[in-house]
Each structure stands twice: as structure tokens, then as C-alpha cells.
Amino acid sequence: MAFTLPTYVEPDFNRPDLKDAPLALFKPVELPGVAPEGYHATAIFPEYYHLRPGVWKLPRLSRMDCVVVLQENDHLEIKEFRNLAKGDLVACGRREDGEDGIYVHTEPFGGTASEKEKFAFRTRMSRETSFSIDYDELYDLLEHEREHGFICWVLGPAVVFDRDSREAMAKLVKDGYVHGLLAGNALATHDLEGAFYTTALGQEIYTKRSASLGHYHHLDALNRIRALGSMKQAVQSGQVKDGVMKAIIEQNIPYVLAGSIRDDGPMPEVIPSAYDAQDAMRGVVKQATTVIAMATQLHSIAVGNMTPSYTTMKDDSVRPVFFYSVDMSEFVVNKLANRGSLSARSILTNVQDFVVTTARGLDSRRNC
Incomplete structure (x- = not known):
């Protein structure tokens, strides 16, 4: 298709x-x-x-x-x-x-409402909603945007809490499906904890076993990076062997890590001022033609508020900006719409499964 x-x-x-x-x-x-x-x-x-x-x-x-x-x-x-x-x-x-x-202009792309039955089951999205067609349409979109658009990902730390998900996200970066990254301190910290210790918050990212003194691991990861001066220096020195941030830095993908009042450390590249971080995020969002926000309610709402339903291209043509909200909580994806991001499209699932499924689906299409 x-x-x-x-x-x-x-x-x-x-x-x-x-x-x-x-x-x-x-x-x-x-x-x-x-x-x-x-x-x-x-x-x-x-x-x-x-x-x-x-x-x-x-x-x-x-x-x-x-x-x-x-x-x-x-x-x-x-x-x-x-x-x-x-x-x-x-x-x-x-x-x-x-x-x-x-x-x-509220119907810029021909939004004509389809006829609906007066009575029908499953008209509201829930955990029982089927998403097969949503994945297929997303694969088509990402293939197009890889060459013709700007794909911005908004990530919560849960993406790197699983070995396969962390590897799949890094692969999406290397394969050209990530053009910008927005996140907080936790995404980078636990990704680098995974690189150094194969844990996230002290739990093994594959076996789910708690490591001895594992509650120190994310702090040790922060300390090591701060001693080196930056994540970029850690990657270039060869001390970071894998992960999402390594792929982002090596592919020279623009990223913004916005600070929070609850941050540990934080990582040297984290922007501590909320308004400076917002301005930096806006610099990335302005380029976006597709946004995929996963497992981070506050960052998703923040980016949703920054993202219009359209953008104007260099040739003055107007095209839609696609926005996906991915979370296992119905409350989170509904909250985004309630805050004004009416064009957001939602997929209710575990984000780790989503990343792995998306990476495999894109691989399957490219290898057909």
C-alpha cells in the first residue's frame, strides 16, 4: 500500500x-x-x-x-x-x-465525516481496540517520512527498560527513522545504565532479576558520564558500547533532554531551565512532520501543545503533521486530546512491544 x-x-x-x-x-x-x-x-x-x-x-x-x-x-x-x-x-x-x-480552517485536509450507525458496539477506543491497520498505516507513513519528512520521537524511560525494545529503538535510529529526539534526564540515564551494567533502575533489562546493589547503577552511570564531561565524550571514547543515546550521537541526530525538579545528577547535556528546554524543543518540533510520543505523559502533552496539525514546506505547500500517542494507559492518550491536541492518533499498548513490533514490521517490508 x-x-x-x-x-x-x-x-x-x-x-x-x-x-x-x-x-x-x-x-x-x-x-x-x-x-x-x-x-x-x-x-x-x-x-x-x-x-x-x-x-x-x-x-x-x-x-x-x-x-x-x-x-x-x-x-x-x-x-x-x-x-x-x-x-x-x-x-x-x-x-x-x-x-x-x-x-x-478546521477541515484543511478534506475531513468529511463518514456515516455512522445509530447504534454500534466499540465506538470508543479501549484496550480491546484492534490496531492492526494502525500499524500498517504507520509503516507506510514512516517509510515515506524517512526520505521526505522529519520524524520526531518523544520518549519516556520505559523504552529502554527492556533489552529488545532498547535494541529496536537504537536500530530505528540507525535505519533513518529518527530525525529528532525529545526526552528527559531519565531516558538518557537509564539507557546509559543499560550500556554500563545491563540494568535499568537496578533490574536486569532481559532477565528482570534485581542486581546486587543495583539501586546504585543509575547513579554510577550518571557519575561516570559527569566525570567524562558529556555523553558525547563517553561515546567517542568507546566507553558506551550500545544503546539509544549512542546511536543518536553517532548519527548526529538533534536531541533535547529537558530537566525536571526530580532529576538525579543530571546528565551534563540536560537543560535545567524549563523555558530554555521548551525553546530548544520548539526548535526540533518546528521541523517535525511526524511526532511519535511514547510512555511519557508530561512530555507528550508538552510536545502536543507545541505541535500544530499542519506545516508549510519550503515550496509553500501545506501538509499535515501526524501525531501518534503510544501508551498502555487510556487515561494518558485521552489526556492529550483533552489538552487540545485533537489530531493526535493513539495506540494503546505496552511501548516496549510497540517499538519492537514497529522495528520488525519496517524490517519485514524493506526485506520483501
């Missing part, structure tokens, strides 16, 4: 309600970090701004819960509130149907 990107359908600006719409109103920022009264907050969908009669402009990059700033040459920049400077011209208006010169 060949993968094809959904075609972007632009709004019809010749419709009477849009053709006769007023121009968008932009008000200056009076106090740094404070948006003017009546500011317009962005959603995950493409949004057009009526800048001149008959000229509607779509920002190239967007992010939910931000504001739109008009700059020179009709450039529209999406800014977080904290980054607003005095004098910035912020789009204002709460009506999203064009009445304020702002149009939010």
Missing part, C-alpha cells in the same frame, strides 16, 4: 462571508510579555489573517495557545506570551469565522 499525503484544501475566500470580511486588527504590545486586550489565541489548525483586501495570509509555522505578531513584509510570527516585546503588533479578535478578519 503506497503512502500518499492528504491534499490540502484551501478555504474559499470568494465566499461572500470571507470576501466581505474586515481586515484583521493588530494592536501594539504596551508591556513586555503581556498581550493587548482582545488578543487572538492560536489553535492547532491552519489560521488565515486578512491583511489587505483580498489577501489572506497563513503563518508558516504555528503553535497552540500563542499569539500572532505582524512583522515586516506581511510576515506572521507565532510568539509565546513571554516572548512578546513592547511594540509587537498582535492579532486581536475572538471570532474565528472571518468576522474579525481571522479564519480558522
Whole structure:
């Protein structure tokens, strides 16, 4: 089954309600970090701004819960509130149907609702939901994105708590299915604990036996890396023999490790400031055409809030950004949608099984 990107359908600006719409109103920022009264907050969908009669402009990059700033040459920049400077011209208006010169395009890729039975079983996703077709569609997508997109993975430490999962994730990196990585201190720490001691939090990642004094292992791993100065130095010196971070560093994949109040150590490359980490994460997410978030509720919601449903390519074409949430908890995947990431697609499963299945499925297709 060949993968094809959904075609972007632009709004019809010749419709009477849009053709006769007023121009968008932009008000200056009076106090740094404070948006003017009546500011317009962005959603995950493409949004057009009526800048001149008959000229509607779509920002190239967007992010939910931000504001739109008009700059020179009709450039529209999406800014977080904290980054607003005095004098910035912020789009204002709460009506999203064009009445304020702002149009939010909620069906950009032809989202027509299919007919449903008045009564049907299993209409809500649960642990009993079948996901065979989801895997097949994901394989098609990843094969396409490997050559034509930017695949960003958001990983929790559970991915490296299992030997096969850890090896499979490293293989996905080496095979070109990972273009960016977002995680916390724990992912890197336990991956390197696995490299040094074949444990995660002191438990053998294959046999699941608790190692003698294993509760020291992640701290010893942190200490060794800090003594060497960086994970990169540890990899280049040959002391790290395997694992996800080794593959990421050797393949020169951009990664961001965001610090947390609960971190041990942390690893030298962890960014301690939440807002610095957020900015660094945004730098990766802006490039993403597919995001796969696994086994980390807080990081998944954070990245979900940064990820719009579309992106604009270099040739000015508009394409969807695919977002997958993978977790064994129904609460986690539903929480993402409840926080505004309405386009997120969910797969309910153990993430270790997911990684192994995905790596094997892609291998099987490539070797056919």
C-alpha cells in the first residue's frame, strides 16, 4: 500500500462571508510579555489573517495557545506570551469565522465525516481496540517520512527498560527513522545504565532479576558520564558500547533532554531551565512532520501543545503533521486530546512491544 499525503484544501475566500470580511486588527504590545486586550489565541489548525483586501495570509509555522505578531513584509510570527516585546503588533479578535478578519480552517485536509450507525458496539477506543491497520498505516507513513519528512520521537524511560525494545529503538535510529529526539534526564540515564551494567533502575533489562546493589547503577552511570564531561565524550571514547543515546550521537541526530525538579545528577547535556528546554524543543518540533510520543505523559502533552496539525514546506505547500500517542494507559492518550491536541492518533499498548513490533514490521517490508 503506497503512502500518499492528504491534499490540502484551501478555504474559499470568494465566499461572500470571507470576501466581505474586515481586515484583521493588530494592536501594539504596551508591556513586555503581556498581550493587548482582545488578543487572538492560536489553535492547532491552519489560521488565515486578512491583511489587505483580498489577501489572506497563513503563518508558516504555528503553535497552540500563542499569539500572532505582524512583522515586516506581511510576515506572521507565532510568539509565546513571554516572548512578546513592547511594540509587537498582535492579532486581536475572538471570532474565528472571518468576522474579525481571522479564519480558522478546521477541515484543511478534506475531513468529511463518514456515516455512522445509530447504534454500534466499540465506538470508543479501549484496550480491546484492534490496531492492526494502525500499524500498517504507520509503516507506510514512516517509510515515506524517512526520505521526505522529519520524524520526531518523544520518549519516556520505559523504552529502554527492556533489552529488545532498547535494541529496536537504537536500530530505528540507525535505519533513518529518527530525525529528532525529545526526552528527559531519565531516558538518557537509564539507557546509559543499560550500556554500563545491563540494568535499568537496578533490574536486569532481559532477565528482570534485581542486581546486587543495583539501586546504585543509575547513579554510577550518571557519575561516570559527569566525570567524562558529556555523553558525547563517553561515546567517542568507546566507553558506551550500545544503546539509544549512542546511536543518536553517532548519527548526529538533534536531541533535547529537558530537566525536571526530580532529576538525579543530571546528565551534563540536560537543560535545567524549563523555558530554555521548551525553546530548544520548539526548535526540533518546528521541523517535525511526524511526532511519535511514547510512555511519557508530561512530555507528550508538552510536545502536543507545541505541535500544530499542519506545516508549510519550503515550496509553500501545506501538509499535515501526524501525531501518534503510544501508551498502555487510556487515561494518558485521552489526556492529550483533552489538552487540545485533537489530531493526535493513539495506540494503546505496552511501548516496549510497540517499538519492537514497529522495528520488525519496517524490517519485514524493506526485506520483501
